[in-house]
Amino acid sequence: MSGDTPKIRLRGLSKAFGEKRVLDGVDLDIRAGHGMVILGGSGSGKSVTIKCILGLITPDAGTIEIDGQDILAMSRRDREALNDRIGMLFQNGALFDSLPVWENVCFKLLAQKRITRAKARDKAAEVLAQVGLAASVGDLAPSELSGGMQKRVGLARAIAAQPDIIFFDEPTTGLDPIMGAVIDGLIVDVVKRLGATAVSITHDMASARRIGDDAAMLHRGKIVWTGSAAVLGDTGNAMVDQFARGEREGPIQMELRR
Amino acid sequence: MRVSIGGAERLDLVLNPVAALGRAVLSACRTVGALALFALEGLSHLVRPPFYWRLFLRQLVEIAYFSLPVVSLTAIFTGMVLALQSYTGFARFNAEGAVANVVVLSITRELGPVIASLMVAGRIGASFAAEIGTMRVTDQIDALTTLSTNPMKYLVTPRLLAGVLAMPFLVLVADILGVMGGWLIGTTKLGFNSAGYLKATMDFLQVMDVVSGLVKAAVFGFVITLMGCWCGYNSRGGAQGVGAATTTAVVASSILILAFDYILTEMFFAR
Numbered sequence: 294m295s296g297d298t299p300k301i302r303l304r305g306l307s308k309a310f311g312e313k314r315v316l317d318g319v320d321l322d323i324r325a326g327h328g329m330v331i332l333g334g335s336g337s338g339k340s341v342t343i344k345c346i347l348g349l350i351t352p353d354a355g356t357i358e359i360d361g362q363d364i365l366a367m368s369r370r371d372r373e374a375l376n377d378r379i380g381m382l383f384q385n386g387a388l389f390d391s392l393p394v395w396e397n398v399c400f401k402l403l404a405q406k407r408i409t410r411a412k413a414r415d416k417a418a419e420v421l422a423q424v425g426l427a428a429s430v431g432d433l434a435p436s437e438l439s440g441g442m443q444k445r446v447g448l449a450r451a452i453a454a455q456p457d458i459i460f461f462d463e464p465t466t467g468l469d470p471i472m473g474a475v476i477d478g479l480i481v482d483v484v485k486r487l488g489a490t491a492v493s494i495t496h497d498m499a500s501a502r503r504i505g506d507d508a509a510m511l512h513r514g515k516i517v518w519t520g521s522a523a524v525l526g527d528t529g530n531a532m533v534d535q536f537a538r539g540e541r542e543g544p545i546q547m548e549l550r551r
Numbered sequence: 552m553r554v555s556i557g558g559a560e561r562l563d564l565v566l567n568p569v570a571a572l573g574r575a576v577l578s579a580c581r582t583v584g585a586l587a588l589f590a591l592e593g594l595s596h597l598v599r600p601p602f603y604w605r606l607f608l609r610q611l612v613e614i615a616y617f618s619l620p621v622v623s624l625t626a627i628f629t630g631m632v633l634a635l636q637s638y639t640g641f642a643r644f645n646a647e648g649a650v651a652n653v654v655v656l657s658i659t660r661e662l663g664p665v666i667a668s669l670m671v672a673g674r675i676g677a678s679f680a681a682e683i684g685t686m687r688v689t690d691q692i693d694a695l696t697t698l699s700t701n702p703m704k705y706l707v708t709p710r711l712l713a714g715v716l717a718m719p720f721l722v723l724v725a726d727i728l729g730v731m732g733g734w735l736i737g738t739t740k741l742g743f744n745s746a747g748y749l750k751a752t753m754d755f756l757q758v759m760d761v762v763s764g765l766v767k768a769a770v771f772g773f774v775i776t777l778m779g780c781w782c783g784y785n786s787r788g789g790a791q792g793v794g795a796a797t798t799t800a801v802v803a804s805s806i807l808i809l810a811f812d813y814i815l816t817e818m819f820f821a822r
């Protein structure tokens with residue numbers, strides 16, 4: 294992709310659930326081959342934004358372009374073809390509990406017939422190793438795993454098919470600090486090695502600085518700040534700095550208190 | 552809409568029940584329309600590859616094989632009770648000989664399909680709604696979409712087909728066991744001669760009765776699996792939502808089974 298067209302471009306994205314306006318005109322450009330971190334308070338609509346891009350939620354207004362193509366106007370077939378190149382780690386893992394871990398991990402490869410069932414186990418073991426899980430985990434059911442392990446299996450499933458664009462909804466929440474750093478490293482590696490575009494949601498600032506080239510802050514349904522992830526905590530934007538430093542006093546708190 | 556001229560408030564009060572009724576009718580129409588679209592989409596994937604054979608077979612076993620105990624027991628007891636009741640009834644007219652006929656006719660035409668389907672509605676409707684509903688509220692259905700898999704094709708189509716094929720099989724079993732239940736009571740308690748009872752049964756057994764029962768079964772199988780999938784697929788709001796979806800699936804499919812039973816009987820036997 295050329296450096297000029299953003300991989301993903303959101304314009305005026307709006308979504309309300311009943312009376313509740315969750316997104317109110319989100320504008321955002323996400324550069325190809327870079328890591329973007331989306332910040333924002335709990336319930337500010339970060340997951341909803343990602344689900345709109347994935348086509349899981351239909352926005353009320355606005356446009357979503359991927360590689361310059363308006364995906365809301367796409368035919369179903371084109372949309373499915375596009376989804377083949379996108380990976381997603383859901384906030385709660387969303388593993389299929391009727392399938393063993395190895396089948397979860399290789400689900401997309403199997404669905405696209407890029408791998409046979411006989412080979413899927415070995416492939417799963419390989420991907421599981423990348424997220425720090427032993428091959429024997431592959432034979433367990435998702436319900437037999439701890440929350441952090443489920444997260445890592447979800448991560449393995451998201452990257453197994455080597456997607457072009459990957460969304461990580463809180464990839465390191467629920468992991469111990471060391472494993473969190475390992476996963477961050479993995480995300481950075483995926484972006485570098487595959488040339489993928491990674492969009493992550495995180496509440497962990499250390500993690501945000503590691504995995505993000507760019508960062509954006511979502512507040513009250515709008516993007517209130519975008520900039521380099523490296524300067525988080527020292528951006529000059531009172532809201533973002535308060536959020537990044539996790540301070541009680543500041544503009545965000547004042548608004549919530551009303 | 553409010554009219555803002557004097558006296559309009561009272562007019563509003565009169566119109567309100569009408570408006571409420573209109574809203575109810577509209578929302579009912581919307582639901583039926585959405586359900587029909589859902590069913591059509593589910594069926595359309597039958598002819599659009601890939602078809603998930605593995606999932607289809609698993610559901611077929613789940614419905615046909617694991618429902619056998621429940622369906623068998625209810626069918627046997629129904630046949631037994633039927634023989635007993637019709638005997639006491641017919642004894643008043645000295646028509647005890649008609650017991651075998653009544654049993655075979657009611658079992659194959661009505662009770663076999665309806666009772667087996669109601670039992671399966673409880674088992675399968677509930678389990679489909681709970682499983683698919685849980686998948687919905689834990690984002691697993693969304694995850695399917697992101698993993699290059701159409702959730703309707705993956706979850707709904709194999710279940711619909713399995714329901715349509717498994718139910719006639721179960722009803723055939725129910726027919727046989729129901730008649731055997733009647734025979735058991737007839738010969739052990741009511742003093743019928745075994746061969747005579749069976750002969751009377753075979754004489755009165757008509758292909759049309761059995762076939763109509765099996766057609767009903769296929770329709771009921773569709774209704775059960777459709778309601779289970781639909782309620783699960785559209786469930787919202789965590790564990791409570793899934794619970795509600797499960798209840799709705801069972802209640803709605805039970806009512807629909809009885810309603811369709813009437814309609815199909817009317818179609819088959821009304822002259």
Ligand SMILES: Nc1ncnc2c1ncn2[C@@H]1O[C@H](COP(=O)(O)OP(=O)(O)OP(=O)(O)O)[C@@H](O)[C@H]1O
Nearest residue numbers: 310313315333334335336337338339340341342384
């Ligand atoms: N399907 C839905 N129906 C109704 N409301 C919804 C739905 N999905 C999300 N919401 C609402 O939208 C708002 C934003 O939700 P979202 O999941 O995007 O938050 P978030 O920014 O990801 O928060 P967190 O950091 O806690 O995950 C919430 O108030 C939520 O209640």
Ligand SMILES: [Mg+2]
Nearest residue numbers: 339340384462
């Ligand atoms: Mg979220």
